[in-house]
Amino acid sequence: MDHDVTVNGSQHRVATADTTPLLWVLRDSLGLTGTRYGCGAGSCGACTVWVDGQPTHSCDTPMWSAAGHEITTVEGLTERGPHPVQTELIDGQAGQCGYCLSGIVMRSAALVDRARDQGRVLTGPEVREALDGHLCRCGAHNRIVAAVIRASEA
């Protein structure tokens, strides 16, 4: 069945089952491999993208619910000129293997954008709370939190 989605500003028509998770449309059909497969069950956050600007697990978002919506992936964020979160993560060397980072970038960028709209700087506890569904195995948590706070200051 055909599904129309807008991904990073471009319209795509993808022939796939209704139940195919958005993650695999991004990776398999559109070649956007920046969004990671981590668990397929919405438990680790590695696959997080934006659906109409809202951070969403792409691994458990079926195409029937993604169709017709605007999807933004980490590649899309990069294309617009790296988001302050991305710049701060690189400046702060906030990561080791980096596999969790594209999901964390998407979650944090939405958080930072909202805070900046509200004209305020994020606090450590609220960043940790927001990222609590994202797993990092290398132990880069504190650097990531510091980078996200700095991005909200910029």
Next chain:
Amino acid sequence: MAGPVNPSLISAPLISSWLDFSYPGIVLARTGKSELGQGIDTALIQVVADTLSVDSSRVRVLPPDTDGPDEAFTAGSLSVQHSGGALLASAVHARRLFDAAARERAGGDVVLNEGTFTQGEESFSYWDLADIVDLAVPVDPLLSHPETTGLIGQSSARVDLADKVLGAPRYLQDMRIDGMVFARIVRPPSRGAHLIKSDTAGVAAAPDVVDVLIDGDFVAVVAQTEIAAIRGAEDLAGRLAWSGSDETLDDEHIAEFLTGVETQDSPISGGSLPESASHTARYTRPFISHASIGPSCAIALDDGEELSVWSHTQGVFPLRRDIARALGRDEGVVRVAHVEGAGCYGHNPADDVAYDAALIATRFPGRPVQVTWSREDELGWAPFGPAMVVDLAAETDTTGRITGWSWDGYGNGHSSRPSTLPSPSLLSFAQQQDGIAIPPSSDPPLASGEGTGRNAVPGYSVGAVRAVAHRALEMPIRASALRSLGAYVNVFAIESHMDDLARMNGVDPVEYRLRHLDDERGRAVVEAAAAASSWGDALPPDHGRGIGYARYKGTGAWCAVVAEVEAISEVRVTSLWIAVDCGRVINPDGVRNQIEGGAVQSLSWTLKERVRFAAGRVSSNTWEDYPILRFTEVPAVHITLIDRPEQPWLGSGEASMGPTAAAVGNALTDALGVRVRDLPLTPDAIVAALESPTS
């Protein structure tokens, strides 16, 4: 930097094995050590660029490849010592040869700056001279080192990190080759179960499914897309019938099993059992999972002549050997090349999945095959860091000074890495029709830091030390190398014991350690961590503070950790203060990242992690059933880095694992007055210790 002979220079002795100047303006540096997210490539670039006096942007590290130097495994925190040492010596020697050629051309002394030798108006770059300088000569590791610009010792940004933050293709999981197909494996429901019946027709005919492969108990679905392979595997799993398992062990009974089964006993240190031990205790750790965020992945292509495998393995050469053995092929027609994957902390399924891809690729000549494991298989079928039981006995004199020490360590060996066992240690090979079960794991030799016995001998002056490793000769759950091997529980046990002895003798734990610690660099990290944590100052109610110390492997980095915990309804670690001495520091920020990452991972193991299994089935195979430390649970981490530019450099990736566990255990005892000797330190374990009469 005279020291033990560098094994990397024995296997790859020539300068040209390591450095290549044949591309104008670029220095290619080869390594056999894999970038695992630890930043080794960046450190190696610093070493080469600094020594050759070229800008670091000119140095490219080629990833490990069976066409390059054989450096065995990326393990034991030895990458800066082995690969860094080999590249340093190669660069020193190469620079000397280029300098001689430049002087001859110029007819006198030359000055080297940014890769160019200059005398007056004349200048020659490395690349101008590359044709006349013969680098196919053995590296002389004893040459004196030139004055350099000091790039070694400066924090450098990782060369791989930006791609990962920006979502650019970098991982093996992102690699796409024309015509590539994707496969998923359907594993048996439990160890020891065999396939009795299968109905594959429906799945094989599904859209985008290429084929279903069955070979003994090895079952794979091959498809045009990854989602088709996943769906096909899910569908097929319901159409297979398996025999039951005859495995009876479960994780609740692992200590009894390890101390009851036949063992091979190896003395690590030859003292005798103290006659009148003043303190004896048993400590345990469970099986622990690697739990990388990215499931393991590999690509293979059999072009009819050569089998190419792309893998995030820790050892391209040993993996090639086992793939060749398992497939009955000549090693010369198998190539293994490293491509970065998700975080790797030891022998994870990277090698297993590489064989999966290789095996399937041999059935589809000419077609690249990518295989990625499922999350459930990654947590359920990986080799695990082995469970261990440690019995300690210490003898003290009337002043409280320790005068004798005994260690008995029970467990499966810490390595079933490829090519280290009598038959291939590749999961699917064992599951194929004529496969051979994976033999029980072994321990690395004493010279390589042992496994069960790693850090079994305390770094303190404690009189005669008796230490015997008891390696279990049955392996119901596959065990292999996980970050720091036996050092994690051995340091936890030793440091818990030291704290108990300090308490029994009414001496402050830091003071008690210092009384037994002659090693100046050890004393320095203990004192630095204690000072940073304001050791001795009063704590708020319900808080506790503890210290842990070890020199990793007895030959590596020195590390001390102070932990502060708050214990109200649950135990929460609020802060860690870490002091580390890994000799000459190449990349200070890289070391800090490794030390903090190791401590946070160790904290996760220590507070939460335990592989659960029964009847051959691992049930902790989802993130819900195998929780790891989360953002809200990670404490503040303060690091004091003691740089010793005059000393050899030492790896830092594993130094903080044991001391962190020990510090947390000791802080918990300080807060609650109870000693928990069984890892992980969960609320259940604390309650059990409170109720135990021996605690």
